[in-house]
Amino acid sequence: MNIEKKCEVLCNVPNKPVVLTKESSQLVVERIQEEYYVHLIADNLPVATRLEFYSNHEEEEKNKERDLQFEHGYRLGFMEKNRFFLHNHLSFILYYHREDVEENQEPTYRVVRFEVIPQSIALADMKVDEKGVCVLPEAASASAQEIDPKKPNELFFTYSVHWEESDIKWASRWDTYLTMSDVQIHWFSIVNSVVVVFFLSGILSMIIIRTLRKDIANYNKEDDIEDTMEESGWKLVHGDVFRPPQYPMILSSLLGSGIQLFCMILIVIFVAMLGMLSPSSRGALMTTACFLFMFMGVFGGFSAGRLYRTLKGHRWKKGAFCTAMLYPGVVFGICFILNCFIWGKHSSGAVPFPTMVALLCMWFGISLPLVYLGYYFGFRKQPYDNPVRTNQIPRQIPEQRWYMNRFVGILMAGILPFGAMFIELFFIFSAIWENQFYYLFGFLFLVFIILVVSCSQISIVMVYFQLCAEDYRWWWRTFLVSGGSAFYVLIYAVFYFVNKLDIVEFIPSLLYFGYTALMVLSFWLLTGTIGFYAAYMFVRKIYAAVKID
Numbered sequence: 001m002n003i004e005k006k007c008e009v010l011c012n013v014p015n016k017p018v019v020l021t022k023e024s025s026q027l028v029v030e031r032i033q034e035e036y037y038v039h040l041i042a043d044n045l046p047v048a049t050r051l052e053f054y055s056n057h058e059e060e061e062k063n064k065e066r067d068l069q070f071e072h073g074y075r076l077g078f079m080e081k082n083r084f085f086l087h088n089h090l091s092f093i094l095y096y097h098r099e100d101v102e103e104n105q106e107p108t109y110r111v112v113r114f115e116v117i118p119q120s121i122a123l124a125d126m127k128v129d130e131k132g133v134c135v136l137p138e139a140a141s142a143s144a145q146e147i148d149p150k151k152p153n154e155l156f157f158t159y160s161v162h163w164e165e166s167d168i169k170w171a172s173r174w175d176t177y178l179t180m181s182d183v184q185i186h187w188f189s190i191v192n193s194v195v196v197v198f199f200l201s202g203i204l205s206m207i208i209i210r211t212l213r214k215d216i217a218n219y220n221k222e223d224d225i226e227d228t229m230e231e232s233g234w235k236l237v238h239g240d241v242f243r244p245p246q247y248p249m250i251l252s253s254l255l256g257s258g259i260q261l262f263c264m265i266l267i268v269i270f271v272a273m274l275g276m277l278s279p280s281s282r283g284a285l286m287t288t289a290c291f292l293f294m295f296m297g298v299f300g301g302f303s304a305g306r307l308y309r310t311l312k313g314h315r316w317k318k319g320a321f322c323t324a325m326l327y328p329g330v331v332f333g334i335c336f337i338l339n340c341f342i343w344g345k346h347s348s349g350a351v352p353f354p355t356m357v358a359l360l361c362m363w364f365g366i367s368l369p370l371v372y373l374g375y376y377f378g379f380r381k382q383p384y385d386n387p388v389r390t391n392q393i394p395r396q397i398p399e400q401r402w403y404m405n406r407f408v409g410i411l412m413a414g415i416l417p418f419g420a421m422f423i424e425l426f427f428i429f430s431a432i433w434e435n436q437f438y439y440l441f442g443f444l445f446l447v448f449i450i451l452v453v454s455c456s457q458i459s460i461v462m463v464y465f466q467l468c469a470e471d472y473r474w475w476w477r478t479f480l481v482s483g484g485s486a487f488y489v490l491i492y493a494v495f496y497f498v499n500k501l502d503i504v505e506f507i508p509s510l511l512y513f514g515y516t517a518l519m520v521l522s523f524w525l526l527t528g529t530i531g532f533y534a535a536y537m538f539v540r541k542i543y544a545a546v547k548i549d
Contacts (some may be wrong), residue, residue, distance in 0.1 A: 087118035189423035239391035245475035248311035256304025258529025305378025320375035387544035414484025459531030482531020486524035
């Protein structure tokens with residue numbers, strides 16, 4: 001701590017340079033071509049390279065702190081006119097904060113920022129004495145260390161350390177890393193999302209206040225009932241609207257997993273918004289999410305069990321097993337297959353085998369029993385009280401217009417919720433795939449609330465149009481259509497892959513699309529569940545408001 005080093009040599013047999021073999025040189029050149037970054041950690045702080053730019057040279061000093069920009073890690077090397085140069089000297093700048101202590105005590109120092117200035121210095125310009133101490137050449141006269149992929153290369157790896165005192169306190173040391181993205185863009189995202197929600201609210205208000213009130217008032221009049229029944233069709237299907245759908249067990253299982261996901265995401269984002277999941281605790285976010293998903297199984301099981309009983313289901317044990325295994329099984333299967341490919345590449349990014357076993361034990365030891373427990377109590381509870389009786393003979397469904405097609409509905413319903421959150425989605429993708437830090441959970445929480453509201457509203461609008469068209473098969477359709485924004489997330493993920501990422505190899509591409517598939521599946525379950533329950537409450541409400549003869 002606080003010891004300057006002007007120039008030190010690494011990997012040094014006294015006064016002898018490091019020799020990169022032809023194979024190693026080829027690999028280094030490939031990595032420089034592919035724009036690889038090197039990441040280092042000091043005192044749990046990731047290294048950052050400073051990028052300075054000034055809009056007005058006269059106010060350079062004034063703007064210095066404000067206009068500082070960083071990128072994570074440092075580039076392995078650079079290319080110039082088809083020649084490859086390696087960064088072989090690192091100048092570390094460590095900023096420390098001196099803590100206030102009582103008299104007669106040693107001062108306490110805390111590292112609050114970790115920067116690096118990478119340089120490429122040719123072997124001929126690097127002077128190293130017999131003790132392994134190097135002398136750096138002047139920047140103007142130094143030539144860069146070229147790597148020739150066709151032959152072995154000799155070079156020195158060196159570093160220097162400079163310490164600077166800083167006013168940044170220990171509690172604020174991550175602020176530099178977490179404020180790298182422009183906050184104004186997030187505010188624009190929120191405003192954009194709010195406009196979408198108000199637009200949807202306007203449509204919904206028109207439907208509910210004008211049309212529905214008029215419909216209900218007319219239906220409840222005993223006179224002219226035949227005329228009004230010809231005008232509008234949603235009352236005509238009152239005897240079939242609560243008819244159980246096909247595959248009620250699978251539907252209730254998917255919705256149970258959706259509730260489990262919803263509870264987990266809501267708590268994780270809220271806790272992260274309060275600052276309890278700092279990126280300085282590596283892996284805290286993922287660990288918290290995994291544990292919460294396991295423990296939320298009791299709520300998922302309860303909601304699935306109660307809905308399954310409402311849909312006239314009888315085999316509750318099979319339903320509970322389906323809820324506990326269907327979605328988690330797909331997630332675990334995809335992750336395990338992807339992890340096998342990462343193991344094959346001997347990557348340190350692979351999840352260790354004991355961790356996989358621990359996750360399996362948590363799944364079968366915590367999640368499965370809790371889902372069964374919740375399902376048991378949900379199935380025993382009174383089913384949801386539907387306001388109208390179901391006829392024994394199903395009503396014939398008239399031929400539907402083209403715009404009432406299920407796939408058209410998915411496309412129409414998905415665009416507005418996606419529009420409300422796609423800017424935030426860009427930052428999340430950047431954090432996952434471009435090594436950025438994402439820590440604006442306050443914005444994410446607002447966007448999540450807006451997403452819930454917009455999915456609920458669009459689902460109500462779509463189910464109302466469907467019932468007016470005298471199509472009472474709304475259970476599955478509402479779930480599928482409400483999750484329509486997941487289709488746009490998939491399209492955006494493909495667009496992001498093609499335009500933003502330079503991934504050319506098979507396994508990285510497989511990882512990208514594998515994890516994207518998991519994200520899309522989870523997003524579909526989440527939005528589909530939100531939309532389904534909003535539509536279910538709406539349908540129960542409107543049929544409870546009319547007098548049925």
